[in-house]
Amino acid sequence: MFNDFLFKRIDNSPLIIFRIFLGILISLECYGAILTGWVRRNLIEPEFTFSFIGFEWLQPLPGYGMYGYFFIMGTLGIFIALGYKYRFSIISFTLLWTSVYLMQKTSYNNHYYLLVLISFIMCFFPANAAYSIDARTRPNIRDDSMYNYIKWTIVLQLFIVYTYAALAKLYADWLDFSFVQILMQSKSHYWLIGDLLQEPWVHKLISIMGIVFDLLIIPALLWKPSRKVAFALAIFFHLFNSIVFQIGIFPYLALAFTEFFFEPERIRKLFFKN
Numbered sequence: 001m002f003n004d005f006l007f008k009r010i011d012n013s014p015l016i017i018f019r020i021f022l023g024i025l026i027s028l029e030c031y032g033a034i035l036t037g038w039v040r041r042n043l044i045e046p047e048f049t050f051s052f053i054g055f056e057w058l059q060p061l062p063g064y065g066m067y068g069y070f071f072i073m074g075t076l077g078i079f080i081a082l083g084y085k086y087r088f089s090i091i092s093f094t095l096l097w098t099s100v101y102l103m104q105k106t107s108y109n110n111h112y113y114l115l116v117l118i119s120f121i122m123c124f125f126p127a128n129a130a131y132s133i134d135a136r137t138r139p140n141i142r143d144d145s146m147y148n149y150i151k152w153t154i155v156l157q158l159f160i161v162y163t164y165a166a167l168a169k170l171y172a173d174w175l176d177f178s179f180v181q182i183l184m185q186s187k188s189h190y191w192l193i194g195d196l197l198q199e200p201w202v203h204k205l206i207s208i209m210g211i212v213f214d215l216l217i218i219p220a221l222l223w224k225p226s227r228k229v230a231f232a233l234a235i236f237f238h239l240f241n242s243i244v245f246q247i248g249i250f251p252y253l254a255l256a257f258t259e260f261f262f263e264p265e266r267i268r269k270l271f272f273k274n
Contacts, residue, residue: 005148006147006149006152007147007149008147008148009145009148010145010147010151010264011144011146011265011268012129012144012145012150012264013264013267014260014267015125015126015127015146015150015151016129016130016131016132017259018256018259018260019080019086019122019128021081021253021256022080022081022118022119022253022256023077023080023082024077024081025252025253026076026115027077027078027081028249029077029115029248029249030070030073030074031070034071034074039066039067039070042106043060043066043100043103043104049103049104049105049106050104050105050106051102051103051104051105052105055102058099058102058103059103060103060104073097076089076092076096082132082133083128083132085134086128086132087123090122090123094120097115097119098116101113109247109248111247111250111253117157118157125146126141129141129144130142130143130144131272154257154260155222155261158260159218162214162218166214166215169214170211174207177200177204177207179207183245184198184203185198187244217230217233217237220233227261227262234255234258235255238251238252238254
């Protein structure tokens with residue numbers, strides 16, 4: 001019975017759309033890292049990098065080589081979105097991105113680690129089975145369905161991410177709102193919302209709702225009666241984080257995941273003509 005559930009064939013529209021979103025976001029992340037100076041500040045200018053233990057042999061390329069490195073990753077993102085040589089592109093990106101993650105610990109971000117995990121998982125999924133250059137040039141791989149375990153692998157990974165995010169907030173500085181207060185002090189210059197973000201009641205609201213959201217968002221998305229409300233809250237939550245904290249592609253990657261919680265047939269009607 002359990003095997004029947006995992007290996008049931010379902011519409012693969014969410015996986016196909018997620019591949020496109022993932023590729024676009026990868027490109028924006030990598031090209032953006034060059035344009036915003038992130039590559040220069042973290043991988044070119046430092047005279048010494050703090051690699052993860054056991055990976056000291058991973059060092060940035062000399063000179064301006066890391067610009068080319070990130071340009072290649074950004075281009076691989078375009079290939080992923082187009083479904084062009086998908087398996088080669090996603091595996092190559094996963095290896096390159098993981099190497100960057102491991103070679104400079106001072107720029108650690110848990111969202112970078114999530115991208116390592118998601119990219120690795122996507123290496124094993126047939127995300128190029130439809131609406132891809134691969135499927136156009138190799139009709140034998142074309143398929144409009146996927147196994148049910150693919151959807152639930154993504155859902156499980158998201159459940160782990162959000163659960164750990166909630167547990168990570170259960171410490172004194174978060175629970176007494178002081179950490180959020182410190183975070184917001186640097187946002188006082190923001191237009192329109194800068195002064196509001198300095199209010200103590202806002203710090204309390206952000207602290208409490210951060211934990212509640214992380215704990216309940218996945219169950220709320222899974223339960224059909226609360227799904228639309230949960231989706232609307234997810235949009236607000238992640239756009240707020242994007243605007244206030246400017247944390248790169250993660251808020252939009254998190255929103256891209258939400259399509260796995262809706263009926264695949266609805267996703268197909270929304271994005272595809274047929």
